[in-house]
Amino acid sequence: MGAGKSAKQTKTTKKKAIAKKTTRRKSGATTAHVAANAAGSLRPVIIDISDPLWNNEARMVVAVTRRPMIVHDGTEEATADLLHELDRKDGFTCQNSAIVLSDKESDLTRHRLVRAIRVDQLEPSLDAGGAMVLAEMIGSNDAVRIAVSSAVGGAGSSLFAAQLAYYMSCEGRPAVLIDADPHSCGLDLVLGKERRPGLTRNQIPADCDFDQLRSHLLMLGFDSAGGKKIDAEGGAVPVIYADRYPTFGAHSGGRGVDVGQLAQLMHADDLVVDCGRSIPVADSASAGWEEQWGEAEPDVHVLVAPLTIQGATAASTLRNRMLENDRAKPLIVLREVPGASTSVAVAAMMMDEVPVAVIRHDAQCAPALDRGEAEYWIESSLKHDRARAPVREVWEKIQEIVGSCTLPLAS
Numbered sequence: 453m454g455a456g457k458s459a460k461q462t463k464t465t466k467k468k469a470i471a472k473k474t475t476r477r478k479s480g481a482t483t484a485h486v487a488a489n490a491a492g493s494l495r496p497v498i499i500d501i502s503d504p505l506w507n508n509e510a511r512m513v514v515a516v517t518r519r520p521m522i523v524h525d526g527t528e529e530a531t532a533d534l535l536h537e538l539d540r541k542d543g544f545t546c547q548n549s550a551i552v553l554s555d556k557e558s559d560l561t562r563h564r565l566v567r568a569i570r571v572d573q574l575e576p577s578l579d580a581g582g583a584m585v586l587a588e589m590i591g592s593n594d595a596v597r598i599a600v601s602s603a604v605g606g607a608g609s610s611l612f613a614a615q616l617a618y619y620m621s622c623e624g625r626p627a628v629l630i631d632a633d634p635h636s637c638g639l640d641l642v643l644g645k646e647r648r649p650g651l652t653r654n655q656i657p658a659d660c661d662f663d664q665l666r667s668h669l670l671m672l673g674f675d676s677a678g679g680k681k682i683d684a685e686g687g688a689v690p691v692i693y694a695d696r697y698p699t700f701g702a703h704s705g706g707r708g709v710d711v712g713q714l715a716q717l718m719h720a721d722d723l724v725v726d727c728g729r730s731i732p733v734a735d736s737a738s739a740g741w742e743e744q745w746g747e748a749e750p751d752v753h754v755l756v757a758p759l760t761i762q763g764a765t766a767a768s769t770l771r772n773r774m775l776e777n778d779r780a781k782p783l784i785v786l787r788e789v790p791g792a793s794t795s796v797a798v799a800a801m802m803m804d805e806v807p808v809a810v811i812r813h814d815a816q817c818a819p820a821l822d823r824g825e826a827e828y829w830i831e832s833s834l835k836h837d838r839a840r841a842p843v844r845e846v847w848e849k850i851q852e853i854v855g856s857c858t859l860p861l862a863s
Contacts (some may be wrong), residue, residue: 497519499511505578507527508826553571595723618834630714639693649670768803785808790815817829
């Protein structure tokens with residue numbers, strides 16, 4: 453009886469330790485995150501673990517994260533049912549419907565709509581302290597990973613990504629803006645902050661603590677004089693940009709930590725990733741995608757194109773290539789071009805799809821970028837509905853998609 457009581461106390465102590473760890477992560481989440489989680493929109497965890505000890509440990513960890521739990525009974529019928537439910541979600545734009553914990557490779561771990569975690573590869577092992585590591589990997593809230601790509605050169609994906617990240621931050625969703633353009637000249641240059649200090653992706657160690665790292669990053673939402681908040685109601689956005697000059701740090705010729713590694717560092721933060729012209733298709737033109745993203749996948753992909761015949765054609769072609777490569781359908785956003793005569797109706801007919809939003813031309817934008825005043829333009833323009841509306845429409849669509857994509861199963 454004494455041994456049983458001791459085991460029970462040990463289990464209780466372990467659950468409290470995991471809960472404390474996940475609560476610390478959760479405390480960084482905003483009210484919006486917490487409210488969404490309370491509404492039951494958290495992605496469920498499918499436990500498909502053959503080892504009985506690891507299976508029991510995994511259940512304890514998932515229970516603490518308060519996520520819905522689906523315990524696989526190991527039968528082929530159960531696997532078929534789960535795959536059927538996942539396949540029903542395949543038409544949605546969102547990439548991540550559930551988290552699968554497994555100690556083996558299977559059709560479930562390979563499904564493109566899940567995030568698979570192999571518990572047999574944890575260090576330390578699950579029964580030797582790995583529960584803490586697993587709790588960190590699962591997390592207690594679902595941050596959103598948004599990829600923003602250009603259909604053609606100069607479409608404006610970098611600027612729209614910055615607008616979206618800043619808007620989300622002002623809406624109470626802490627977002628990090630990441631430069632994952634294989635041919636980037638640097639988001640710091642786009643934002644007019646190339647002379648301000650900030651770590652690049654090549655300077656970030658993969659095992660660092662992001663809460664400590666945050667203070668060393670370039671920030672969008674502070675003025676160039678050094679620290680005064682532009683908008684008291686807004687939130688500053690950390691920016692992780694790509695190396696451009698060797699003098700900025702150890703330049704290895706690569707891009708440093710990939711988006712997947714950064715996502716693990718930033719459990720509680722949404723990610724807005726500027727991908728340039730890179731899209732997730734299997735050809736040499738987009739060879740940089742895997743290098744930039746690693747093993748991660750975006751939840752939603754936004755494709756920005758100019759409102760021209762060429763832009764609509766490019767957007768339609770790239771969307772079709774993504775679908776042919778078993779990728780999620782992107783959200784298409786069109787940007788007005790001064791002097792162009794293509795209407796939204798004509799573009800929609802050409803694409804056989806109505807764009808999610810249309811960005812109206814702003815004559816003040818280009819001069820502001822040339823003067824290095826992009827963040828001032830972003831903050832001031834988003835005060836007006838003309839500029840705010842398309843960003844809001846895209847963010848609302850993203851929330852709708854992510855909510856619809858979560859696998860509606862729980863045991």
